[in-house]
Amino acid sequence: MLVLTRKLNESIKIGDDIEITVIGVEGDQVKLGIDAPRNIDIHRKEIYLAIQEENSEAAGTSIDVLKQFTKSIKKS
Incomplete structure (x- = not known):
């Protein structure tokens, strides 16, 4: 981790x-x-982690829903 000291109105460039x-x-x-x-997403870390968790849950849920859908089609 790079640690920088900055005063009021001073900047860093990335x-x-x-x-x-x-x-x-x-x-x-x-x-x-x-x-x-504008194409770069900027979030507080806790929000970023919450988004990642939601995305993981949504990805897992969609697989389960797809499996159920596939089973219902096969029964028809």
Whole structure:
């Protein structure tokens, strides 16, 4: 993990297209501004993990539904 120290209004660049700027510091919270192309998804980590979990559950469910559908067609 790369650890950088930045002050208020200072930025870091990730590649050519992403810039992260420290917008504010209030107590133990740091506000970041992220400038990135629209085609790049940006989520808080807990939201990202929740999306991944939902996708995994949906993928598993769809297989079960497909199997049930296949069985019902074979019975017909």
